[in-house]
Amino acid sequence: MKKIGFVIGSMSHGGAERVISILSNLLSQKYCITIITFKESPSFYPLNKSVLLKSCKIKDMDRLKGPIGSIRLNYKIARNITSIVKEEKIDLLIGFITSSNVMSIIAARLNRIPCIICERNNPKKEYLSFFWRMSRMLFYPLANVLTVQTVAVKEYYLAKKLNSNILVLKNPISPELSQLVDHTPNRKNIILSVGRLDTNKNQKSIIEAFSNLKDPSWSLLLIGDGGMKKELEAMISRMGQTERIQIISGVKDIHNYYNKAKIFVFASNSEGFPNALLEAMHFGLACISTDCDYGPRELIENMRNGILISTNELDELTKSTIELSGNQQLIASLGNNAQRESEKYKAENVISEWEKTINKLLN
Structure with missing residues (x-):
């Protein structure tokens, strides 16, 4: 050998x-x-x-x-x-x-x-x-x-x-992670975001966009750790969203969250390649992503297997979040197409x- x-x-x-x-x-x-x-x-x-x-x-x-x-x-x-x-x-x-x-x-x-x-x-x-x-x-x-x-x-x-x-x-995509995909999941009204908690990943915009979603059945989970954790927690508290928005760090069983959520939001200003976005697509989530350099536009064809929005455009993110969360048929369609697209990876x-x-x- x-x-x-x-x-x-x-x-x-x-x-x-x-x-x-x-x-x-x-x-x-x-x-x-x-x-x-x-x-x-x-x-x-x-x-x-x-x-x-x-x-x-x-x-x-x-x-x-x-x-x-x-x-x-x-x-x-x-x-x-x-x-x-x-x-x-x-x-x-x-x-x-x-x-x-x-x-x-x-x-x-x-x-x-x-x-x-x-x-x-x-x-x-x-x-x-x-x-x-x-x-x-x-x-x-x-x-x-x-x-x-x-x-x-x-x-x-x-x-x-x-x-x-x-x-x-x-x-x-990790073979071990692929084996944990639940093809008949009991998904809940959860919007998920996974990534390091910093200015580049732009969780502030995700929190602001979600706070405009008035449907009380939806919640937001931010998975990750980083220097902005305390600032983001203070922001959530200040906006009165502690019961609807949660930050979870030190997660090893990330597949449980991918299998449980319906929507994935990715708001980065820049990327080398968005592994978390690819994983979310592989688990069949309907994804909203900024069209940042580099990667998202090579994974997502807008409105076919995900939604692409401009970077640092809070109004676009808010509109896409509200509209997608209110359209269960679109959530299913984008998620199914995303999962098929991810097979090549x-x-x-x-x-x-x-x-x-x-x-x-x-x-």
């Missing part, structure tokens, strides 16, 4: 880490998989027993600051990754996120093996230091393949000439595209 190495800072809670865990578990049926992290820590997401987790054991990442400190730190990381690649006899490296991508390219070049790099963020909203902007311009053209999540991001990076071989490889469909790309490089 050929050996593949994934490279990332850590396997903590996060979207990129979740995708790596899904890909690693699925690919481990055909390849020997090693996940290489900068820091030594356990994986937040479950990994198959055959998946090897190895660390560069960098303990002074937070202490090395400034240009000289950054150079020393990244030299140590690149050296340690290179050593692990040699030790494990890895045949191909896959990096996730900018710093890991650069380190993967360096280690792959030194070991004379192919390298795939993966960009996950919204390129228009990245806040990279000068060091990483220059490193990306210097090293990204040396990768065999640059993968992105949407066609729009591909076009953006092609214009920037970061790499000439850019592929769109979709995010897989099921893990077994996505993994075949990854295997094609990997095998082409290995052969």
